[in-house]
Amino acid sequence: MSTPLSTESTGSRLGHMEGNGEISDTDSGIILHSGSDSPTTHTKDVTTHTRAMKLKHQELQDRLEICILELKKLCIREAELTGRLSGDFPLLPGEKPPQIRRRVGAAFKLDEQSIPQGAEDSELSLVDAELALQMKIYEAARKLCDEDRLSKAVRKSRLQQCKREEMKLKQLQEVAFQLRLEHGRSSPLPAFNITQHDQGTSDDSSLSDSVVQDEEVTSQSSQPSSGLPYPSESDAPQPPPGSVSSPSSRDGSYSSPSAAPQTLQLTPCQSPHPSLDSLSLTSSPLYDLPPIQHSPWTESSLDQPYQKTKKSRSSSKTSPAKSEVLPSLEECLGKSGLPLQLSHLKLSRAQSNSTPSTPEMRVHRQLSLRISNPESSFGHEKERGRIRGPRRRLTEYAITLPETPPCSVNYRNHTNSEDSNSEHSFSSYNSSPCHESPCDLPKHYQSPMLHSGPVSPYGPAAFPRTDFYLNPKHQSSPSIHKHYYNEEVVYSPDADLTQSYYAQQSPCPSNRYDYWYQEAALPHHRGPRPLPADIRLPPSPAQWDHHPHYQPAGLPRQVVNEQLKSWHRRSQLKAPRSRSLDRQGAVRFKNTPNRESPSFQSQKYEQIIQRRAHQRAVEDPQGHWDDGSHLMSQV
Amino acid sequence: MSVNPGQPVVAVVQRIEIKKLRQGENLILGFSIGGGMDQDPGQNPFSEDKTDKGIYVTRISPGGPADVAGLMMGDKIMQVNGWDMTMVTHDQARKRLTKKKEDVVRLLVTRKSLEEAVKQSMGKKYPCYKQ
Secondary structure (H helix, E strand, O other), X not given: OHHHHXXXXXXHHXXXXXXXXXXXXXXXXXXXXXXXXXXXXXXXXXXXXXXXXXHHHHHHHHHHHHXXXXXXXXXXXXXXXXXXXXXXXXXXXXXXXXXXXXXXXXXXXXXXXXXXXXXXXXXXXXXXXXXXXXXXXXXXXXXXXXXOOXXXXXXXXXXXXXXXXXXXXXXXXXXXXXXXXXXXXXXHHHHHHHHHHHOOOOOOOOHHHHHHHHHHHHHHHOOOOOOOOOHHHHOXXXXXXXXXXXXXXXXXXXXXXOOOXXXXXXXXXXXXXXXXXXXXXXXXXXXXXXXXXXXXXXXXXXXXXXXHOOOHHHHOOHHHHHHHHHHHHHHHHXXXXXXXXXXXXXXXHHHHHOOOOOHHHHHHHHHHHHHXXXXXXXXXXXXXXXXXXXXXXXHHXXXXXXXXXOOHHHHHHHHHHHHHHHHHHHHHHHHOHHHHHHHHHHHHHHHHHHHHOOOOXXXXXXXXXXXXXXXXXXXXXXXXXXXXXXXXXXXXXXXXXXXXXXXXXXXXXXXXXXXXXXXXXXXXXXOOOOOOHHHOOOOOHHHHHHHHHHXXXXXXXXXXXXXXXXXXXXXXXXXXXXXXXXXXXXHHHHHOOOOOOHHHHHHHHHHHHHHHHHHHHHHOOOOOHHHHHHHHHHO | OOOOOOOOXXXXXXXXXXXXXXEOOEEEOOEEEEEOOOEOHHHOOOOOOOOOOOEEXXXXXXXXXXXXXXXXOOOEEEEEOOEEOOOOOHHHHHHHHOOOOOOEEEEEEEOHHHHHHHHHHHHHHOOOOOO
């Protein structure tokens, strides 16, 4: 505002000066008008005076204008350098301050130069260069849109232009991205960058990038500064000085827009090339190394304390017995039709409770049921899972033998295959920890009932001994049992002997060993008496392993235990099968402790088996599935 | 459950409350889980999407607490007591489920049948429901 005032004052001063210099002028005017009449000379003098003064005024004004223009130029230039119009800029009363053209052109040039340099492939670098340029253009257009003090028409046209530029930019970005993908530099990060650009936040260049660019800028900006007016911006009115220094929120992310306008201009121009390089470098290792290595898909039971997680496989004690039991169940089912088995189960149960009709079946059932009795009592003293399964089985054997001595072998073997079913269920039942306590009562209660049946005269006799053998002392002498067993093998034809031995064996806590002995001995039996081989109990892996070990008498118990442990491990690895089935049986058992409704039970069994079969069907296709299944045992 | 990145995930979930069975020191849940961030999702027999690293119920012990509560084999566990189970390792999930202090676990599970049922009930109105 000072400048308009000064012009006025100079104008008035001029007037004074003109008044002072009238004489000379009038002289000349007089001279000019000398030819005219004297009376009119005065008036003529005045007119010439004024004319001369006007001339002078004009001249001075012209000068002033030139000066003002010069000042304006200087101011503009200063503004171009500093980014802000100085307050000295001469403004006429109605005049708006001119828009300052910022030196975007320098940035363009820089980008164009820097991009192709590093890029190896021409196509990509070309696109990148274009992209950088377009980015600048779009940015400029966007900023133009953001300016205030725009007429509606102008704003509208600028918006349109901005959109156009944005479209172009996106297309270019797409092209560049595709190219990059083709060149195997596909990393998600460049794409991310591009999307960011789309959103208008083009100033996300990394610090290092901006630094590099700054250096380039400072070195080069001096040269292009003269060639400021760039076509893209030429028509764009620059924001007023105030608005220039108050960049939009987007610009706020620039390091310091007002302080360093040049770098500000240059940094935002995201040169794709540097970012690409750095990104691809950093991102590729990420791709190569997934953060988490996959281990094979496994399952784990949730019924064990968490600490056991990884070791549960080797340490789980119940599982081996089960795993061993289960495959045999499968085989049994396969061999002797499922329905038949089920009916057997049903019958035997019912009979054992009330009046037995079919001796054989009944015996088996009873046996198996009875078995649980000593078992459960052991459960208190001993570790749960480990000893159970085998024990039960032993018992079973023992009892079956006495029943029909002559055909004992045959019968027994048959029993094996068949009973394995029922036995499995029961054994699993016992082994499942949840039922330990509840099942004890029912079983105890049960056993007398079973004994009352006509089945085996020796059964009851054997039972008392069970108690005797419950005594932990006997556990430590597996050799004794073995001895028994051997005897049994030899004398098996004699019902009495066998009976007694078996009976003794069965309840004894260490029947696991016995069991194995027995199994081992089975071939002996077969030798003298013809046996259908297929009926035999399917050999469990453990059998093979331990048979030789246990044959020699009197192994120290620790050694035996170790053997057992290893067997556990192996059997776990080999035969992971349907624990759930067992469990189900166990659960049902618990639910019907008194055996009042055997049919109900058998129904359950059917369900179980069917379910199991279904499950198997689901699982079997997946080979890996079996691996973890043994973990289920503790559920 | 297929998940498209960037798309919201819609899951039909069922709340299941399992009361753990105390057995001496052990707390019995009556089911087994498989999966987790650290396991190969491609081997999961229950998941539709073979990249799903979620925790799945692999086994239910019949009559056990989980069975009683209505948990089913193949269910995907989304939450346990409010804790996310879709982005955890196998052991984390285990830990979460077998906390000794907690006698009750509340699960959010999703299963295919559930989703299908909902889908059917919604009819064709939402064809891209699962997206």
